[in-house]
Amino acid sequence: MALCDPIELYRELRMAEKNDQMRRSDWETIQDVFSYFANSGWAANQALAFYIGMSFFPTAVQKFRKFVLDKCSADLGLYLVSLGPCDDAVRFLFPIFAEYCLEEFTDEMKSFEAMISKADLTKPHTWFPFARAMKRRIVYHCGPTNSGKTYEALQRFKEAKKGIYCGPLRLLAMEVFDKMNSHGVYCSLLTGQEKKRVPFANHVACTIEMVSVDEMYDVAVIDEIQMMADATRGFAWTRALLGVKADEIHLCGDPSVLDIVRKICAETGDELEVHHCERFKKLEVEAKTLLGDLKNVKSGDCVVAFSRREIFEVKLAIEKNTNHRCCVIYGALPPETRRQQANLFNDQDNEFDVLVASDAVGMGLNLNIRRVVFYNLSKYNGDKVVPVPATQVKQIAGRAGRRGSRFPVGLTTTLQLDDLAYLIECLKQPFDEVKKVGLFPFFEQVESFAAQLPDLNFPKILAKFAESCRLDGMYFFCKHDHIKKVANMLEKVKGLSLQDRFNFCFAPTNIRDPKSMYHLLRFASDYGQKVPASIAMGMPKGSARNDTELLDLETKHQVLSMYLWLSHQFDYESFPHGKKAEAMATDIADLLGQSLTKANWKPETRQSAGKPKPRKNEDGYDRPKSLITSYKEEKAGEKQGAGN
Ligand SMILES: Nc1ncnc2c1ncn2[C@@H]1O[C@H](COP(=O)(O)OP(=O)(O)OP(=O)(O)O)[C@@H](O)[C@H]1O
Numbered sequence: 007m008a009l010c011d012p013i014e015l016y017r018e019l020r021m022a023e024k025n026d027q028m029r030r031s032d033w034e035t036i037q038d039v040f041s042y043f044a045n046s047g048w049a050a051n052q053a054l055a056f057y058i059g060m061s062f063f064p065t066a067v068q069k070f071r072k073f074v075l076d077k078c079s080a081d082l083g084l085y086l087v088s089l090g091p092c093d094d095a096v097r098f099l100f101p102i103f104a105e106y107c108l109e110e111f112t113d114e115m116k117s118f119e120a121m122i123s124k125a126d127l128t129k130p131h132t133w134f135p136f137a138r139a140m141k142r143r144i145v146y147h148c149g150p151t152n153s154g155k156t157y158e159a160l161q162r163f164k165e166a167k168k169g170i171y172c173g174p175l176r177l178l179a180m181e182v183f184d185k186m187n188s189h190g191v192y193c194s195l196l197t198g199q200e201k202k203r204v205p206f207a208n209h210v211a212c213t214i215e216m217v218s219v220d221e222m223y224d225v226a227v228i229d230e231i232q233m234m235a236d237a238t239r240g241f242a243w244t245r246a247l248l249g250v251k252a253d254e255i256h257l258c259g260d261p262s263v264l265d266i267v268r269k270i271c272a273e274t275g276d277e278l279e280v281h282h283c284e285r286f287k288k289l290e291v292e293a294k295t296l297l298g299d300l301k302n303v304k305s306g307d308c309v310v311a312f313s314r315r316e317i318f319e320v321k322l323a324i325e326k327n328t329n330h331r332c333c334v335i336y337g338a339l340p341p342e343t344r345r346q347q348a349n350l351f352n353d354q355d356n357e358f359d360v361l362v363a364s365d366a367v368g369m370g371l372n373l374n375i376r377r378v379v380f381y382n383l384s385k386y387n388g389d390k391v392v393p394v395p396a397t398q399v400k401q402i403a404g405r406a407g408r409r410g411s412r413f414p415v416g417l418t419t420t421l422q423l424d425d426l427a428y429l430i431e432c433l434k435q436p437f438d439e440v441k442k443v444g445l446f447p448f449f450e451q452v453e454s455f456a457a458q459l460p461d462l463n464f465p466k467i468l469a470k471f472a473e474s475c476r477l478d479g480m481y482f483f484c485k486h487d488h489i490k491k492v493a494n495m496l497e498k499v500k501g502l503s504l505q506d507r508f509n510f511c512f513a514p515t516n517i518r519d520p521k522s523m524y525h526l527l528r529f530a531s532d533y534g535q536k537v538p539a540s541i542a543m544g545m546p547k548g549s550a551r552n553d554t555e556l557l558d559l560e561t562k563h564q565v566l567s568m569y570l571w572l573s574h575q576f577d578y579e580s581f582p583h584g585k586k587a588e589a590m591a592t593d594i595a596d597l598l599g600q601s602l603t604k605a606n607w608k609p610e611t612r613q614s615a616g617k618p619k620p621r622k623n624e625d626g627y628d629r630p631k632s633l634i635t636s637y638k639e640e641k642a643g644e645k646q647g648a649g650n
């Protein structure tokens with residue numbers, strides 16, 4: 007039977023009038039064989055080749071099973087029983103299944119083929135024919151944190167007749183904008199939230215998502231190129247690298263994407279040159295650590311903690327137990343406030359000589375840090391407490407020491423002696439080699455895909471696209487939980503076109519903050535009803551007096567920033583209060599700065615549910631457990647659990 011021609015077998019089945027008698031136990035075994043077939047990932051994958059989609063595969067198998075069982079000969083039945091539910095049985099049945107599908111499901115296959123062809127994300131370099139018509143020279147400034155990569159690239163940017171700088175954060179774009187203008191190179195600023203056009207400027211500093219792939223430049227700088235591999239935002243770097251029309255493109259980043267950039271350049275036909283950069287002075291590890299006591303902090307220290315709560319606890323403990331005052335930097339602060347805090351810390355003529363920061367300190371700010379002290383080396387990842395990845399530890403530790411500053415030699419250490427070994431291990435680790443970089447479809451691709459599925463709403467279209475799109479081996483489809491969540495929230499909003507929905511999904515909102523989501527829903531509903539969106543928010547009277555008020559300022563700024571973004575994305579009539587939002591955002595950023603300078607309260611969390619409870623100790627601050635201690639405890643717990 008195994009050697010029979012499957013086409014022949016299929017024909018015999020087709021011709022058969024009805025099945026032969028079989029024992030009940032044999033029938034049951036055959037049913038099991040078909041269940042095994044239906045669950046076979048191999049078969050589902052193979053079926054894609056003849057356009058049986060993953061979601062249709064179970065239905066196709068169900069119908070195939072009925073077809074076989076209705077016509078099964080005693081010989082075939084016994085053969086299937088002898089094989090039993092296993093991979094050999096799947097491989098035996100598959101060619102017969104293929105024949106059956108080709109005859110039975112022509113319509114389904116055709117529509118799936120049409121859908122797939124619209125969700126084709128292969129060969130993304132061909133999406134930018136103008137860039138492909140150019141012979142671009144790509145220079146990769148490759149090295150660790152603080153090795154002068156951006157500095158080198160900006161030298162060429164300055165000299166160019168027309169240049170564009172693309173950075174990962176508004177903060178970095180603002181830094182370049184200020185630096186260039188202060189050096190006499192007229193430069194405009196372009197981010198989702200602001201468009202500052204400087205008269206006669208041929209240079210522009212932008213955030214990566216805003217880069218134009220239509221305009222021609224002499225020099226383009228794409229900073230932090232390793233973020234091509236970022237699970238969520240990677241596609242913006244991939245688009246910039248593939249699509250920017252510049253004679254010379256300077257990439258700055260660590261070595262993790264060097265190999266993949268090499269492969270991409272081989273496909274695009276661009277010339278690649280690599281400049282290896284090294285730190286001016288090596289980073290040194292201080293073996294003594296802070297011996298578990300924050301009283302041992304010194305001027306110029308940056309204490310790094312991985313949650314907002316810990317940051318405020320550390321600040322409070324240091325200010326209570328020492329004569330140092332602390333500046334703070336964390337992700338939820340607006341770029342203006344982060345800069346204000348950085349300047350306060352860098353400036354020697356004040357008492358703010360210690361910085362307490364989250365991983366947000368790893369990128370973008372010019373800081374005069376003598377020593378980076380890790381308060382702990384584990385963080386909550388939304389699910390459980392995990393060790394901070396080595397690449398992140400390296401990037402943060404590398405912020406210590408800065409060429410030309412008071413502290414040219416950088417030091418790093420930990421609060422707890424037990425964590426030191428992990429820090430040293432992280433610093434020793436080579437950069438991982440990235441195998442895939444991010445992609446996400448343009449609106450036009452989603453639109454043409456949606457035309458195949460007129461009955462589906464936007465969230466379903468998006469899910470279908472992600473499920474059926476084809477990608478080359480070098481690319482992955484970017485995670486889009488944020489987009490999904492906003493798309494679902496806006497599903498019932500009337501009056502929005504597909505393009506409006508797509509655009510609203512990229513608005514900078516905090517999906518974990520219900521207030522922020524509420525305002526986005528309100529803005530989209532007003533837009534759908536063609537009513538000008540109001541800001542509808544009072545200005546706080548003064549700086550925050552407690553953590554609740556501080557959180558409120560953070561949210562207010564975030565909502566204003568979202569309004570500004572929408573006012574640039576959509577028409578003036580729909581979001582007419584951009585100027586007012588800008589003024590309010592500036593005032594709130596100032597208030598945030600003032601509040602942080604005064605802050606001496608216990609922190610609250612936006613949503614504390616499910617997070618590990620901190621432990622108290624007699625000094626009035628919650629010392630973290632070392633990574634090793636937590637690990638040992640976890641192991642002991644596991645063992646105990648296993649014994650129960
Ligand atoms: N050749 C140089 N002359 C003077 N200052 C320099 C030089 N190279 C770098 N610097 C200074 O050293 C600091 C670090 O440089 P830069 O920001 O370019 O490093 P980087 O490798 O891009 O770091 P990161 O990985 O953090 O982006 C900056 O303050 C920069 O101004």
Ligand SMILES: [Mg+2]
Binds near residue numbers: 156229
């Ligand atoms: Mg840099």
